[in-house]
Amino acid sequence: MNDAMIVTAITLAYLGIVLWVGLRARGRGGSGLEGYVAGGRHVGVVILFFILGAEVFSAFAFLGTPGWAYQHGAPAFYILAYLSLVPITIWVLGPRVAALGRERGYLTQGDMLADHYRSRPLGVLAGIIGVMALVPYLTIQIAGAGLLFQAATDGLVPFWLGALLAFLVVAAYVFCSGLSGIGWTNLVQGIMMIAIAWFLGLAIPEHLFGGVGEMFARLQIEAPEHLVLPGATNMGWGYFSTAILVSAFGGAMWPHMFMKFYSADSGRTLRRVSVFYPLYAYLLVPLLFIGFAGALVFAEMPLKRPDTVLLKLVMEVAAFPPWVVGLMLSGALAAAMSTGANLAHTAAVVLVRDVLGTTLMRDVGERATVAATRWSVLALSLIAYGLALFNPASLVMILLTAYGLIVQLLPMVLGALFFPLLNRRSAMAGAIAGSLSFLLLEFGFGSPLGWHAGVWGMLANLAVLGLCQALLRERGAARVLD
Amino acid sequence: MTIHNKIRFGELDNPMNKTLYSLLVVGHFTLCTLAMIWPGALIANRVEPTMLGLPFLFAWYILWMLVLFLGMWAAFVVRPAGGRDE
Numbered sequence: 078m079n080d081a082m083i084v085t086a087i088t089l090a091y092l093g094i095v096l097w098v099g100l101r102a103r104g105r106g107g108s109g110l111e112g113y114v115a116g117g118r119h120v121g122v123v124i125l126f127f128i129l130g131a132e133v134f135s136a137f138a139f140l141g142t143p144g145w146a147y148q149h150g151a152p153a154f155y156i157l158a159y160l161s162l163v164p165i166t167i168w169v170l171g172p173r174v175a176a177l178g179r180e181r182g183y184l185t186q187g188d189m190l191a192d193h194y195r196s197r198p199l200g201v202l203a204g205i206i207g208v209m210a211l212v213p214y215l216t217i218q219i220a221g222a223g224l225l226f227q228a229a230t231d232g233l234v235p236f237w238l239g240a241l242l243a244f245l246v247v248a249a250y251v252f253c254s255g256l257s258g259i260g261w262t263n264l265v266q267g268i269m270m271i272a273i274a275w276f277l278g279l280a281i282p283e284h285l286f287g288g289v290g291e292m293f294a295r296l297q298i299e300a301p302e303h304l305v306l307p308g309a310t311n312m313g314w315g316y317f318s319t320a321i322l323v324s325a326f327g328g329a330m331w332p333h334m335f336m337k338f339y340s341a342d343s344g345r346t347l348r349r350v351s352v353f354y355p356l357y358a359y360l361l362v363p364l365l366f367i368g369f370a371g372a373l374v375f376a377e378m379p380l381k382r383p384d385t386v387l388l389k390l391v392m393e394v395a396a397f398p399p400w401v402v403g404l405m406l407s408g409a410l411a412a413a414m415s416t417g418a419n420l421a422h423t424a425a426v427v428l429v430r431d432v433l434g435t436t437l438m439r440d441v442g443e444r445a446t447v448a449a450t451r452w453s454v455l456a457l458s459l460i461a462y463g464l465a466l467f468n469p470a471s472l473v474m475i476l477l478t479a480y481g482l483i484v485q486l487l488p489m490v491l492g493a494l495f496f497p498l499l500n501r502r503s504a505m506a507g508a509i510a511g512s513l514s515f516l517l518l519e520f521g522f523g524s525p526l527g528w529h530a531g532v533w534g535m536l537a538n539l540a541v542l543g544l545c546q547a548l549l550r551e552r553g554a555a556r557v558l559d
Numbered sequence: 560m561t562i563h564n565k566i567r568f569g570e571l572d573n574p575m576n577k578t579l580y581s582l583l584v585v586g587h588f589t590l591c592t593l594a595m596i597w598p599g600a601l602i603a604n605r606v607e608p609t610m611l612g613l614p615f616l617f618a619w620y621i622l623w624m625l626v627l628f629l630g631m632w633a634a635f636v637v638r639p640a641g642g643r644d645e
Contacts, residue, residue, distance in 0.1 A: 151617075154616065154617065154620045157620045157624060158595035161591075161595075161623070161624045161627050162591070162595065162627075164627075164631065165588045168584075168588075168631065290609070290611070290613075291612075293613060293614055293617075294609075294612075296614075297614070301606060304606045304614040304616065304617070305604050305605060305606060305614070305616055306600070306604050314597045315597070317596070317597070318596035318597040321595065322592075322596065325592075348635055349635060351631065352632050353628070355624050355625075355631070356624075359621075359624060362621070365617075
């Protein structure tokens with residue numbers, strides 16, 4: 078039995094366990110739509126912690142975090158900063174969103190926006206933006222799984238087959254078990270990822286340099302620019318700071334975050350989860366060690382793709398035995414699949430409920446809606462798989478764009494939660510102005526001062542929103558129009 | 560007496576003024592955010608002194624992650640008077 082086969086066997090065994098756990102959870106959340114979508118609103122703190130945490134550990138985090146530390150150095154601390162700041166938004170918005178959801182029966186972001194602003198088009202708009210942002214995100218997970226399989230098995234499992242395998246497992250358990258399936262598998266996957274990340278993060282510096290402290294001592298001599306800002310690639314303070322702000326405060330606008338708010342059994346549970354949320358950032362620390370190790374090892378001949386630094390170190394430099402490679406592959410796949418499961422589930426619910434449910438499928442019963450949601454999970458996963466086969470590299474760009482767009486929903490959501498006087502026309506005009514100016518700066522003129530373009534989009538958003546609000550009030554029409 | 564009871568006892572006996580509570584929470588969040596971006600991180604932007612083998616800037620982020628967690632934990636345990644998030 079050669080090495081590639083041992084790696085493949087271990088990984089297939091792991092996929093089998095995940096599938097078994099996911100299917101076993103079937104039916105625990107009740108059989109109605111509320112059960113499938115929001116776990117019957119009785120998801121406790123432990124499982125909710127892992128569901129939210131699984132979104133943190135995506136394929137991008139597992140491969141991209143070391144990639145950033147290797148390529149840029151200190152600017153990779155941006156990941157620690159934004160992750161630990163995300164719970165601020167959960168703390169502030171979460172309990173209010175959860176309470177409104179229970180009271181009015183909301184299941185999606187669009188539900189809340191459409192109902193609060195009494196505007197069906199606004200709900201559809203939010204739904205379309207959500208699905209458009211989620212599908213590329215899902216594609217990155219699928220492509221990540223394919224790349225991992227291909228690299229770790231030396232091509233025994235090719236890209237297309239690896240991607241297909243991982244996402245058949247995900248689609249199968251999300252299709253059958255809904256959110257309960259995601260919760261239980263994420264419990265397994267979360268533990269797997271944490272164990273693998275810490276093992277590799279400590280073993281690689283130990284193996285190559287005799288320890289983490291010794292590694293940083295050598296970096297200080299050989300590549301000190303990696304250890305302080307602006308880092309090895311001269312990233313400015315402006316970009317670093319604004320990227321943290323956009324990611325930290327826009328992160329909670331993702332539809333999958335929002336829907337997990339509804340699934341909490343109380344606002345208290347959400348706050349408890351957000352208290353522990355900064356600790357997720359600690360889990361990424363060993364992945365940064367791996368990237369810094371790569372900065373020393375590959376100093377002479379830089380890698381063509383920085384995101385492969387973890388794979389290269391494990392496979393070629395450290396020469397771990399095949400069972401370690403198999404476990405590493407399982408851990409990284411766990412990261413891709415658990416995030417993928419959440420994304421597929423959310424995209425399907427948003428598509429059926431916010432976009433189709435208010436237009437084409439308006440008079441369809443609950444049973445048909447659940448069925449449509451399930452089939453959408455398969456359809457959207459398939460679309461993402463198709464996109465992954467085309468060109469995985471350029472999708473990171475699409476994701477960054479989606480991020481800048483999704484942030485533009487923030488004023489609208491804050492208005493629905495905290496500012497009852499905000500008019501729907503102002504909210505919509507602001508969101509459109511923000512999105513357009515973001516796209517123009519991102520793809521046309523370039524962002525002023527080198528800041529993250531999402532910040533300028535947000536400023537335009539708020540300016541237009543404020544202007545419309547003032548004009549409408551002046552005409553005395555604000556209340557009449559509502 | 561369980562920990563849970565002690566927390567409830569403390570809450571009933573000595574609820575914190577709601578305005579003060581909000582100010583403290585907002586202040587904590589603002590402080591932690593500014594510490595991690597410009598200009599807060601500017602003062603920590605150096606390698607020496609290393610802490611537990613980590614460069615100072617790295618250790619700075621590790622430290623503020625802990626501060627954020629501890630503050631939020633305190634805010635969770637000490638509830639404001641008339642809190643309605645249950």
